[in-house]
Amino acid sequence: MTTTTAPKATSHVPDLHGCFGEFGRRFVPETLMHALEELTTEYEKARQDPAFQKQLNELLRTFVGRPNPLYFAERLTQLCGGARIYFKREDLNHTGAHKINNTIGQTLLTLRMGKKRVIAETGAGQHGVATATACARFGLPCVVYMGEEDVRRQKLNVFIMRTMGAEVRPVTSGSRTLRDAINEAMRDWMASVETTHYIIGSVVGPHPFPMMVRDFQSVIGREARAQCLQEVGRLPDEVVACVGGGSNSAGMFHPFVDDELVTLTGVEAGGRGGQPGEHASTLTYGTKGVLHGSYSYVLQDPDGQTMDVHSISAGLDYPGVGPEHSYWKDTGRVQYVNILDHEALDAMKTVALNEGILPALETSHAMAYAMKRARERSKEDVIVVCLSGRGDKDLNEVARLTGQTI
Numbered sequence: 054m055t056t057t058t059a060p061k062a063t064s065h066v067p068d069l070h071g072c073f074g075e076f077g078r079r080f081v082p083e084t085l086m087h088a089l090e091e092l093t094t095e096y097e098k099a100r101q102d103p104a105f106q107k108q109l110n111e112l113l114r115t116f117v118g119r120p121n122p123l124y125f126a127e128r129l130t131q132l133c134g135g136a137r138i139y140f141k142r143e144d145l146n147h148t149g150a151h152k153i154n155n156t157i158g159q160t161l162l163t164l165r166m167g168k169k170r171v172i173a174e175t176g177a178g179q180h181g182v183a184t185a186t187a188c189a190r191f192g193l194p195c196v197v198y199m200g201e202e203d204v205r206r207q208k209l210n211v212f213i214m215r216t217m218g219a220e221v222r223p224v225t226s227g228s229r230t231l232r233d234a235i236n237e238a239m240r241d242w243m244a245s246v247e248t249t250h251y252i253i254g255s256v257v258g259p260h261p262f263p264m265m266v267r268d269f270q271s272v273i274g275r276e277a278r279a280q281c282l283q284e285v286g287r288l289p290d291e292v293v294a295c296v297g298g299g300s301n302s303a304g305m306f307h308p309f310v311d312d313e314l315v316t317l318t319g320v321e322a323g324g325r326g327g328q329p330g331e332h333a334s335t336l337t338y339g340t341k342g343v344l345h346g347s348y349s350y351v352l353q354d355p356d357g358q359t360m361d362v363h364s365i366s367a368g369l370d371y372p373g374v375g376p377e378h379s380y381w382k383d384t385g386r387v388q389y390v391n392i393l394d395h396e397a398l399d400a401m402k403t404v405a406l407n408e409g410i411l412p413a414l415e416t417s418h419a420m421a422y423a424m425k426r427a428r429e430r431s432k433e434d435v436i437v438v439c440l441s442g443r444g445d446k447d448l449n450e451v452a453r454l455t456g457q458t459i
């Protein structure tokens with residue numbers, strides 16, 4: 054009997070065609086091809102331009118507040134009684150989440166390309182807020198597409214976007230969540246591509262978006278890796294991050310991909326359980342297909358129709374995932390698990406009560422898993438969790454779900 058082993062994952066992906074193994078590439082109408090090629094060329098040039106890197110790093114330092122700390126969660130560690138838990142504090146960034154790392158980078162590219170208008174989509178509202186903020190900083194007009202259900206769930210973020218001068222367009226089609234907002238933003242882009250840049254908020258979409266967003270977010274993992282070496286004296290045993298489209302996790306994992314002894318774990322939304330429509334665990338239950346311009350794992354029915362998904366957290370409520378995650382899954386480099394809605398809610402409360410830090414509901418999925426895992430590991434072990442964002446935006450929804458009033 055012959056056994057076939059999957060090729061080992063490398064950090065040197067994608068190739069020139071945007072392939073992460075068999076995943077990625079560009080599945081878009083002809084009208085967008087030129088814009089994607091222009092973006093790829095401009096991004097390549099910018100990446101190698103010391104002036105661009107200097108401006109980006111300066112903004113990350115002075116506007117975003119980087120580097121943010123690696124924090125030892127001492128009381129949570131005691132509570133779990135196993136591995137030491139550390140948080141990478143993306144919640145301390147300006148606007149309260151990791152999304153701003155990417156929007157600053159893409160806004161600088163918009164200016165380089167001479168485009169006059171920005172559009173974006175948002176689920177939890179964090180990417181919309183981060184885009185509106187970066188556009189306000191540079192005086193660019195900005196339109197944000199957002200599903201009506203998410204507008205309801207994330208009222209505070211809608212108000213912040215409008216205060217920053219962005220126009221928020223509620224999307225009433227489909228399940229009125231992130232998937233539908235991306236569809237609408239794509240439609241706008243096709244009609245306005247000469248003048249408009251579409252700032253995609255995760256490592257999804259056609260090439261070069263998954264690569265570019267990962268690169269802009271990799272600052273998270275680079276800092277965490279260096280901080281861990283300095284503060285703990287060695288690399289962590291496990292790195293944990295939540296996966297919606299997959300950008301905070303891609304940014305966190307990418308700098309560790311070649312460190313074979315570091316376990317990487319992505320945590321998806323298990324929702325209410327494993328039945329179709331009850332979760333958003335694309336890498337656990339999905340099959341290969343095309344969504345939003347790239348080939349990846351997708352939650353789809355046997356006819357290839359995208360399925361409805363559910364998560365308590367708007368930012369994880371998405372039936373697709375970035376192509377690099379599909380590559381990491383199939384090569385076995387990253388393990389993907391899921392956490393149920395109620396476990397995430399409990400984790401949010403536990404972290405708040407024990408550490409005085411309120412994680413976003415998305416992040417609370419990663420927290421719930423890290424706590425479970427810490428209990429199984431020895432006291433010598435180190436787990437680093439990406440604290441992707443703060444939970445203020447979720448409190449109206451948490452109060453509603455737990456029968457409280459604010």
Ligand SMILES: Cc1ncc(COP(=O)(O)O)c(C=O)c1O
Nearest residue numbers: 179297298299300301368441442
């Ligand atoms: C705080 C936070 N974490 C995680 C996510 C999930 O997105 P991604 O998987 O791209 O990091 C979101 C999305 O809005 C978010 O707001």
